[in-house]
Structure formats: C-alpha cells, structure tokens
Amino acid sequence: MRVAIAGAGAVGRSTAAELVEAGHEVLLIERDAGNVLRTGLERANWLIADACELASLEEARLQDYQVVIAATGDDKANLVVSLLAKTEFAVGRVVARVNDPRNEWLFDTGWGVDRAVSTPRIMAAMVEEAVGVGDLVRLLTLRTGQTNLVGVTLPGETTLAGRPVRTLRLPADAALVAILRGGRVIAPRQDDPLEPGDELLFVSTVDVETRLQEALRLTPPAQDTGH
Known part of the structure; x- marks a missing residue:
C-alpha cells in the first residue's frame, strides 16, 4: 500500500517507521529539512515541501x-x-491527527477526513478501560x-450467565460484534451462551449507550415513584 504522510515530526516519523516496517511504501512530506536530517527513515521517500x-x-x-x-x-x-x-x-x-481536542468537531467528511485520531481521546479511553468489570x-x-x-x-454475578445471545434485548442502533473469552475471539451466534468474564464488544451510536447499559443490566432499574 502507498501511504503519504504530511508532517515529519515525532508523530509522523513514528507512524512512517511502523508502516515501512510493515512493508508499505511511504512518502513523507515535510517543509523543515532539519526534520529529515534527524530521522533514520532511509527506506521512506521524502519530499521537502x-x-x-x-x-x-501535485509534485508528490x-x-x-x-x-x-x-x-x-x-x-x-x-x-x-x-x-x-x-x-x-x-x-x-x-486520516488526520487532532492536536487540540476542542477542534475535534471540525475533523469530519466535510473537511475530507475519513478518520480523526485524537491522542487525548485515545488516552482517556485507555483510562476508562481500567475502570473495572461491569x-x-x-x-x-x-x-x-x-x-x-x-x-x-460481564461480572461474575451477572444474570446473563448461561443465557444465549439471542435473549439480549439490544436497542436498534447497537450491535454485538465480538465476544472475547479466555484469549479467544468469538463471532457471536444467536445460540452462543454468555459466560461471566466475557468481554462483549458492541458498535453503538452515542445516543443509545444508556439503553445498551440497561439491556445488559449494568444500570439499576428505574424506581417506581408512583403512589
């Protein structure tokens, strides 16, 4: 695959090194010739511009x-x-790098961006990932x-243990795409039973995440305040 990278700072050089190592053809476009001198990416192509x-x-x-x-x-x-x-x-x-999270809303298809990468968001996700079971x-x-x-x-005391995937009542804009279990990646089928300790991966729109939590019994049921 041919990949062009604009910017040969620390992020651009590191990305280029990974891609070159994986066998891709890489072009680095950098206006600061000093960045070229500091790198050991002899296997990459360069354009000082x-x-x-x-x-x-156009020249590239x-x-x-x-x-x-x-x-x-x-x-x-x-x-x-x-x-x-x-x-x-x-x-x-x-693919575009987002340096300031406040600008993230700009990085969409209107600006030609297919995938925006925000380091603060990735780091926050890693922190959230350590929050815990459930x-x-x-x-x-x-x-x-x-x-x-x-x-x-899924926690050890989950009420979903032993129940097949088909019994999950997921909201319309959420889909179970994988189950991670004991080092295995399982493509979920309707009759596959769930087990405590399973890591369930979903693709979900933002506005149904709360309903997804409720479907997985990760939030307490709403209390009836009627008389």
Missing part, C-alpha cells in the same frame, strides 16, 4: 496514494491537507463521534 500548497501535492502525485495521513502539529494544516487530498486528488482514505467503556470513536466501539466485561 509545504503539504498545504496544492503545487506540492498524491493521486497515486491509497492513504494520506495529515500528521502535523497544526490542526489548521491538517484540515487543509485533508481537504486537498480528498477533493483535489480523490484519495480513498484520509462498566461500559468507549474503546474507539467511529464516524467522527457519532458511533463508538464500546466494550463491557
């Missing part, structure tokens, strides 16, 4: 790349690179914040 300029991307022949990663330390630059990559060069997959945890944000990959580990 400003990735925000259309002429630079961006249309020949399957993926573009906007990895600079400037959110404005990453948005410009993303928009140009998608609208001018029809790149199939555009908690619904957001693991990954999809579709620029509208849909999440969420997970929950």
Whole structure:
C-alpha cells in the first residue's frame, strides 16, 4: 500500500517507521529539512515541501496514494491537507491527527477526513478501560463521534450467565460484534451462551449507550415513584 504522510515530526516519523516496517511504501512530506536530517527513515521517500500548497501535492502525485495521513502539529494544516487530498486528488482514505481536542468537531467528511485520531481521546479511553468489570467503556470513536466501539466485561454475578445471545434485548442502533473469552475471539451466534468474564464488544451510536447499559443490566432499574 502507498501511504503519504504530511508532517515529519515525532508523530509522523513514528507512524512512517511502523508502516515501512510493515512493508508499505511511504512518502513523507515535510517543509523543515532539519526534520529529515534527524530521522533514520532511509527506506521512506521524502519530499521537502509545504503539504498545504496544492503545487506540492501535485509534485508528490498524491493521486497515486491509497492513504494520506495529515500528521502535523497544526490542526489548521491538517484540515487543509485533508481537504486537498480528498477533493483535489480523490484519495480513498484520509486520516488526520487532532492536536487540540476542542477542534475535534471540525475533523469530519466535510473537511475530507475519513478518520480523526485524537491522542487525548485515545488516552482517556485507555483510562476508562481500567475502570473495572461491569462498566461500559468507549474503546474507539467511529464516524467522527457519532458511533463508538464500546466494550463491557460481564461480572461474575451477572444474570446473563448461561443465557444465549439471542435473549439480549439490544436497542436498534447497537450491535454485538465480538465476544472475547479466555484469549479467544468469538463471532457471536444467536445460540452462543454468555459466560461471566466475557468481554462483549458492541458498535453503538452515542445516543443509545444508556439503553445498551440497561439491556445488559449494568444500570439499576428505574424506581417506581408512583403512589
């Protein structure tokens, strides 16, 4: 796969190194020649240019790349690179780095971004993941914040133990996509029984997460306050 990366700072170089090691063809576009001198990425291709300029991307022949990663330390630059990559060069997959979480709402398909990566959000998800058994945890944000990959580990005393998957009453916009059990990844079938300690992975829209928790009996039932 051919991947172009705008920005050869620490993030861009580290990403390039991983991709090169995996056998991909990588082009780094960097306007600061000093960053080129500091790297040991001899197996990557380089273009010393400003990735925000259309002429630079034309010189790079961006249309020949399957993926573009906007990895600079400037959110404005990453948005410009993303928009140009998608609208001018029809790149199939555009990934953009979000430096300031307050700007995350901008990184959507309107700016040509297929996938926004926010380091603070990822770190927060890792912290949340350690909350404990029985908690619904957001693991990954999809579709620029509208849909999440969420997970929950069933506690030892779960009332779902032994019940088949088909008995789960999930909201319309939530789907069970995998069960992790003892180092195994199980593609869930309707008759598969649930077990204590299972980690259930769901794709869910943000607005039904509370209902998903209720379906898994992770929140106490609402008390009847009627007389």
